[in-house]
Amino acid sequence: MEKRFSVSKILLNGFFILFSLCFLLPFLLVVSVSFSSEASIEAVGYTLLPSEFSLEGYLYVFQNPQQIIDAYIVTAFTAFFGTLCALVVMSMVAYSLSRRDFAYRGGLTLFIFITMIFSGGLVPSYIINTQYLGLGNNILIYILPGLASAWHIVILRTFFQDLPMELVESAKLDGAREITILSRIIIPLSKPVLATVGLLILLGRWNDWNTSLIYITNQKLYTLQYLLQRILREVEFIQAMAKEMPTGISAAQIAGDLPTESMRFALAIVAAGPMLVVFPFFQKYFVSGLTVGAVKG
């Protein structure tokens, strides 16, 4: 009995160790390519451990970092500021919806619910945002269209609803305004759910690349992820990063001289690394966000 138990235990853990390698090895591959020399990539291809260790990819990235700095600033600003704005807008409406004595509750719920199951589609949104609102090539495009989401409002409302109503009641008796009740009583009690929703929004914005793809042509306004996508897809972009190259050399030569492969992957590490280290620490919030979201609205 004892022995059989341990055999199944070894099999079980063996399976999970192999399984988790499926998730770790791809990262190791990307890191390894970023530290490989261009010559060794030419010779043997991408390897799980650098066959010839080199920092040339990173050197090129840090020699001409303006684009990455721009993209970092745009991404960080829109992600943090946008998340904050969205949390303010959504907790206000969620608070109103959480109040059972709010006369327009039913109508407003339907009004928001409809946006959950039907949308006009990408094309009308694009036309309205660019032609009527002037959001094309405008940094506000990262912030405004993401200000609210029906799902997140439902999560917040459900949480607010379960807070003790007596608090609101007594504050009202003391003559407090609704905005005061929200900011002084409800918000301080709702930190866990605000953290959950905030992190969900933040992750989405940090990883946003489609907005730039559709609305932005000005290189100064690219998000990090979009910059990365262009670098992976287009050789010209890498050439633009090597402005210091002496003139008179053809584009093909420049491309040939640059450590293009390792540089691409070095950039991916520089761009994605920090958040990949930070986010897993907040894993429990993401998980709780999911389970809250799965509860019926």
Add this chain to the structure above:
Amino acid sequence: MMKKEVAKNTYSLPRSSVLSVRTFKKNWELLLLAMPAIIYFIVFCYAPMGGAVIAFKYYNYIDGIFGSRWVGFDNFKYFFLSNDAWRITRNTLLYNAAFICLDTIVGVALALLLYEVKSRKCIKYYQTTMILPHFLSWVIIGYISYALLNPSYGLLNQVIGAFGGEGIDWYATQGAWPFILVIFQIWQCIGLKTIMFYASVMGIDQSLFEAAKIDGANKWQQIKYITLPHLVSIITILTILAIGGIFRGDFGLFYQIPRDVGLLYPVTDVIDTYIYRGMKNGDIGVTSAVGLFQSFVGMVLVLLTNAVVKKINPDHALF
């Protein structure tokens, strides 16, 4: 429950019309708090819904949405008579159906296995590694897939070469892509799904298992009669949501992993990538028609699935 009843009694107002001035005076503060969101939904959700009339128009930039000429159902006709309609609808539906089935089966299986691991430390480690891809954008996953599949440098071809095989030009091999896309989709989302199912299994009353063990139930019987029935509710909810989105291809997956290679369109093009490409080429009328078709069918499917589930078991319905 008591709490809510008390609150309701103190707060319920004498019945008066929702539109009356008296109601407004009582509620204006809460309405004001809701205002930014109301304006947001009007501008960014309802205006595009109205703007969807361009699906019935011949759009030109100068006349705008309202000034453009009406063409009835011409845009829809054009789309449904083209070869693209069948291809992108089939791809979107089949891929999503595969994702729904496999994500659920693999997720539940992993959750059940994870439940058998008793060491807290190990569980934590397995969960954290599995969930890592969830924190990545599709761009980064695109890098990873490129590092594996690149025909000259990629790791996969090196492995094939090491076993004496001939390297394959993956970005020119249509037959491989259904598998590649399914694998990357599972790789990206399975951690979260597993953790969700695992959390649900953890919520089962332990005494049920103990009672079953005393009655002589083996592992498989415990799973069949206790664990799986308990998971039905969460599986149903997730499936309703997924069926509602069955007409929506994950743009990131289908755009970043196949790298927009034209040769692969027959097996990788879905409705969302088609709309994006069409819009970029200026086919406003047709793409907005496709978008409206997608949105409408999606809505019908959500309502239908929910109605069916409600009929079978009201507790599992979403709304």
